[in-house]
Amino acid sequence: MTEKSTSKLRSRAWFDNPENIDMTALYLERYLNFGLSLEELRSGKPIIGIAQTGSDLSPCNRHHLVLAERMREGIREMGGIALEFPVHPIQETGKRPTAGLDRNLAYLGLVEAMYGYPLDGVILTTGCDKTTPALLMAAATVNIPAIALSVGPMLNGWHKGERTGSGTIVWKARQMLAAGQIDDDGFIKLVASSAPSTGYCNTMGTATTMNSLAEALGMMLPGSAAIPAPYRDRQECAYLTGKRIVQMVHEDLKPSDILTLDAFHNAIAVNSAIGGSTNAPIHLAAIARHVGVDLPLKDWQDVGHKIPLLVNLQPAGEYLGEDYYRAGGVPAVVAQLMGQGLIRENALTVNGKTMGDNCRTATIEDEKVIRPFTTPILEDAGFLVLTGNLFDAAIMKTSVISEEFRNRYLSNPDDPEAFEGPAVVFDGPEDYHHRIDDPAVGITPETLMFMRGAGPIGYPGAAEVVNMRPPAYLITEGVSALPCIGDGRQSGTSGSPSILNASPEAAANGGLALLQTGDRVRIDLRKGTVNVLISDEELAERRKALIDAGGYAYPASQTPWQEIQRSVVGQLNTGAILEGAEKYQRIAQTKGLPRDNH
Numbered sequence: 063m064t065e066k067s068t069s070k071l072r073s074r075a076w077f078d079n080p081e082n083i084d085m086t087a088l089y090l091e092r093y094l095n096f097g098l099s100l101e102e103l104r105s106g107k108p109i110i111g112i113a114q115t116g117s118d119l120s121p122c123n124r125h126h127l128v129l130a131e132r133m134r135e136g137i138r139e140m141g142g143i144a145l146e147f148p149v150h151p152i153q154e155t156g157k158r159p160t161a162g163l164d165r166n167l168a169y170l171g172l173v174e175a176m177y178g179y180p181l182d183g184v185i186l187t188t189g190c191d192k193t194t195p196a197l198l199m200a201a202a203t204v205n206i207p208a209i210a211l212s213v214g215p216m217l218n219g220w221h222k223g224e225r226t227g228s229g230t231i232v233w234k235a236r237q238m239l240a241a242g243q244i245d246d247d248g249f250i251k252l253v254a255s256s257a258p259s260t261g262y263c264n265t266m267g268t269a270t271t272m273n274s275l276a277e278a279l280g281m282m283l284p285g286s287a288a289i290p291a292p293y294r295d296r297q298e299c300a301y302l303t304g305k306r307i308v309q310m311v312h313e314d315l316k317p318s319d320i321l322t323l324d325a326f327h328n329a330i331a332v333n334s335a336i337g338g339s340t341n342a343p344i345h346l347a348a349i350a351r352h353v354g355v356d357l358p359l360k361d362w363q364d365v366g367h368k369i370p371l372l373v374n375l376q377p378a379g380e381y382l383g384e385d386y387y388r389a390g391g392v393p394a395v396v397a398q399l400m401g402q403g404l405i406r407e408n409a410l411t412v413n414g415k416t417m418g419d420n421c422r423t424a425t426i427e428d429e430k431v432i433r434p435f436t437t438p439i440l441e442d443a444g445f446l447v448l449t450g451n452l453f454d455a456a457i458m459k460t461s462v463i464s465e466e467f468r469n470r471y472l473s474n475p476d477d478p479e480a481f482e483g484p485a486v487v488f489d490g491p492e493d494y495h496h497r498i499d500d501p502a503v504g505i506t507p508e509t510l511m512f513m514r515g516a517g518p519i520g521y522p523g524a525a526e527v528v529n530m531r532p533p534a535y536l537i538t539e540g541v542s543a544l545p546c547i548g549d550g551r552q553s554g555t556s557g558s559p560s561i562l563n564a565s566p567e568a569a570a571n572g573g574l575a576l577l578q579t580g581d582r583v584r585i586d587l588r589k590g591t592v593n594v595l596i597s598d599e600e601l602a603e604r605r606k607a608l609i610d611a612g613g614y615a616y617p618a619s620q621t622p623w624q625e626i627q628r629s630v631v632g633q634l635n636t637g638a639i640l641e642g643a644e645k646y647q648r649i650a651q652t653k654g655l656p657r658d659n660h
């Protein structure tokens with residue numbers, strides 16, 4: 063970090079370049095046309111971008127349109143000039159075939175905007191699942207001062223005196239509908255009750271996870287991730303974030319100063335303690351690769367598995383976002399982990415202080431919601447990383463393994479943590495929806511359900527379709543979850559202990575493409591293995607037949623971007639980034655300025 067003098071601001075190359083007055087005039091005139099003055103643009107004030115993710119298409123982030131006013135006031139008060147611009151929308155619940163397709167597109171667009179326009183620093187308006195990693199990936203690549211501002215979760219949902227949490231209630235209500243306990247109207251009312259205000263999922267879904275991790279990475283003001291969207295504190299936080307980014311520009315405090323291996327390991331530890339989403343390893347790998355930090359998937363188990371679950375939020379627990387904020391949010395969790403030496407305290411954060419300094423004195427305000435380290439909700443609550451002859455890598459979230467599931471599958475005293483059963487294989491969610499309740503498929507409580515064709519190439523984009531409910535006839539007999547394994551993703555709000563993100567995916571002719579319904583599969587959580595119990599020769603024969611037939615078949619691309627992304631995207635275990643894009647690092651420093659445009 064070095065103090066940056068006004069003359070070094072990159073925006074000066076646009077607005078105040080004595081060596082090229084021809085271009086300076088052209089750059090200036092159009093930014094004057096909506097009312098900015100020469101005085102503002104030429105006096106060396108930092109130009110701060112507000113990367114706006116809010117829109118009517120992105121209801122989770124829509125409140126950023128309102129918060130932008132307070133960001134602007136903060137920026138202005140510290141002597142900066144705000145330039146707000148749109149980011150490609152990413153709404154997990156709105157975008158078909160999946161918002162998984164859009165993270166890399168938003169990333170690409172934002173890299174171009176941040177690098178190609180006169181910006182000295184940027185506020186990243188994070189929120190719905192993939193907006194957070196997309197913006198952090200771009201900030202890591204461009205490496206100008208950047209600070210994240212979460213839009214915050216919705217208020218708690220309520221129905222008949224019970225908390226109804228985003229997503230989590232959907233999966234529960236689907237079971238109730240299948241079992242005939244509610245009708246279609248009741249289903250929609252129950253689900254709608256979970257969305258009572260502006261903001262993103264009030265559960266510990268992917269949105270709250272990724273914003274908590276952005277704070278744990280040091281990229282967000284301390285204590286800010288958990289503030290519910292409609293609270294006054296959120297407005298205040300927008301103002302403080304606006305103020306801080308201007309100071310960060312003067313201090314030249316950049317993403318590469320903050321996003322170190324220590325910061326990523328802090329985020330992994332926090333993810334275990336909060337019961338975070340299985341989408342987090344994908345996104346953290348992507349951010350790490352764009353900033354040049356080596357973060358192999360195995361770090362999730364090595365650093366994260368032994369960490370206990372402290373946060374009692376749905377889907378792993380009972381409470382919701384407002385409760386999380388009131389109980390102390392991320393700093394309270396970090397302080398508990400710090401007490402056990404599980405946090406790299408020296409990791410730097412956006413406020414210029416270390417994670418240790420920010421969180422050391424944070425206290426838990428409600429022990430029902432955030433537990434002290436000594437009395438956790440669950441020990442060893444991090445992810446397991448699994449491998450075998452069906453895939454090289456997949457992960458499992460152990461904090462959502464229910465008692466019922468444990469008793470059914472993991473309690474054989476002769477073979478603890480291991481079970482096997484016959485596979486039923488679904489090729490995409492349409493196949494699953496079509497056949498799940500058909501008794502002829504033969505699903506029993508011993509069945510292991512597989513979903514393939516749902517990865518970054520197959521879907522395309524990797525959809526959240528691996529969590530599958532059991533057939534209605536088993537739900538009515540009390541079987542609420544069957545083991546699910548797949549090459550797609552799962553909603554962070556799901557309580558299903560699925561084996562996810564299997565890489566390489568079937569569409570890349572990974573081992574899942576060779577699996578047949580009826581094969582026996584053995585899962586051993588202690589050894590970290592998932593294997594189909596057939597000989598290597600049989601597997602080799604099936605592989606030859608698959609390749610001779612032209613490989614695993616998946617639907618054709620429907621848009622240009624689907625086709626482009628499919629040709630360059632990597633697998634989920636390494637972040638599903640656009641392979642090759644990671645060569646472009648710290649481009650504000652390594653590539654100089656872009657050329658003039660006229």
Ligand SMILES: CC[C@@](C)(O)[C@@H](O)C(=O)O
Nearest residue numbers: 154229267268553554555
């Ligand atoms: C409905 C749940 C979502 C949209 O948030 C999900 O994508 C998640 O992973 O949490």
